Structures are given as structure tokens and as C-alpha cells.
Amino acid sequence: KNEVEQSPQNLTAQEGEFITINCSYSVGISALHWLQQHPGGGIVSLFMLSSGKKKHGRLIATINIQEKHSSLHITASHPRDSAVYICAAYGNKLVFGAGTILRVKS
Amino acid sequence: DTGVSQDPRHKITKRGQNVTFRCDPISEHNRLYWYRQTLGQGPEFLTYFQNEAQLEKSRLLSDRFSAERPKGSFSTLEIQRTEQGDSAMYLCASSIQALKGNTIYFGEGSWLTVV
Numbered sequence: 001k002n003e004v005e006q007s008p009q010n011l012t013a014q015e016g017e018f019i020t021i022n023c024s025y026s027v028g029i030s031a032l033h034w035l036q037q038h039p040g041g042g043i044v045s046l047f048m049l050s051s052g053k054k055k056h057g058r059l060i061a062t063i064n065i066q067e068k069h070s071s072l073h074i075t076a077s078h079p080r081d082s083a084v085y086i087c088a089a090y091g092n093k094l095v096f097g098a099g100t101i102l103r104v105k106s
Numbered sequence: 107d108t109g110v111s112q113d114p115r116h117k118i119t120k121r122g123q124n125v126t127f128r129c130d131p132i133s134e135h136n137r138l139y140w141y142r143q144t145l146g147q148g149p150e151f152l153t154y155f156q157n158e159a160q161l162e163k164s165r166l167l168s169d170r171f172s173a174e175r176p177k178g179s180f181s182t183l184e185i186q187r188t189e190q191g192d193s194a195m196y197l198c199a200s201s202i203q204a205l206k207g208n209t210i211y212f213g214e215g216s217w218l219t220v221v
Contacts, residue, residue, distance in 0.1 A: 040214075096148035
């Protein structure tokens, strides 16, 4: 079993839909990162969480430390949100999930 | 540009050749990480440095792989006697070590194709 598990692996949504990507981890962490990766490789850090909830524009990230679970939500999804979303758990190093491939259709 | 930079961005090499990738982290960052990513997978940890000390190496890092960070600034990742299975993106990241986790900044990756 991987230390960081994401679901779903693939997600296709219609523009405007509310999207949720889930992440469960089994390692002890000091922080959890949500990352966005576009085709070509570039990775951008969206959120770093150690507790509670963070919001940036249409993106919301939550974490439940006791349950070792985090979610990334996208409200009013748009085709430009199409990318790979990766969660990564930070103990003394980052351990990545396999990523969720999101495609938002117009 | 003060981000993490990697060079070269793309490398095509023949099997059996040696290749070296370089990563220049953000200047004040004391931690530097190397990851490998194949298509359809999340990045896999290879190794990381705190300053010039290599603190951990993954079992993925065979004897053909070596990484250095001689002065605690830039780092190199060398792959000797490349094999087709080495084809991947090699991703570098850097951060400042902090007690409660830290924001990590990523380079754009170095794509390796072994033919």
C-alpha cells in the first residue's frame, strides 16, 4: 500500500461543476501539500496545510489530521483547471500521491 | 528569475552513455530534493540534501546514480551507463527546513530519453 493514496485517478467534469479530489496518507506528517502539474512537467504549489482549511480563489483545501485525510475542492470548475493534481505528505521529505488527472470540458 | 532552475531541460542519449543534470535551488534554501517521474505517475523520491550533506537515498537510486551538492548550493545528479528504463523526468525541488513543514518550490524538470 502506498503511503499516500489519491482518488479518483481520473476525473472528467463539465464546466461549472464542483470537484473534489481526496487524499489519504499513512505516514506521520508535519504538513500536506496540494500541487498542480500541467503538461510539460511544471509543478506549482497550491496549498500547504497542517490543519483546518485554506481557500484561494475557487480552490479550497481541507485536512483532518486525526483521520489522515485531506480534500481539494474546486468550485465552478473551468477548462483551464484541467491538469494533474497531486497531494504530497511532508514528514522529513515529501511523499507524493500518484496524482489525479482532471479534465474539465466546456 | 529566482526560482529553482534545472539544466538541461531535455536530454536524449544513447543507452550506455552517462548523463548529468544540474539543479540550482533558490539561494537561501538549505534543502534540495531530487525526484523521478514517469508518465502517469506521481514523482518518486530519489534523494535529498540538507546543505551539502546527503541525508537520505531511496532504494530506487541504484549504484549507477550519484548525486552531489558540493558547496550546499547547486546539485548534480549523474546517471552512469544509462538504460532505457531511466527515461523519465528528473525533478528538483528546494525548501527551507522549518519545524512545521515548509513551502517547497519545484524546478520545471529535466526530461531524459534513453534510446
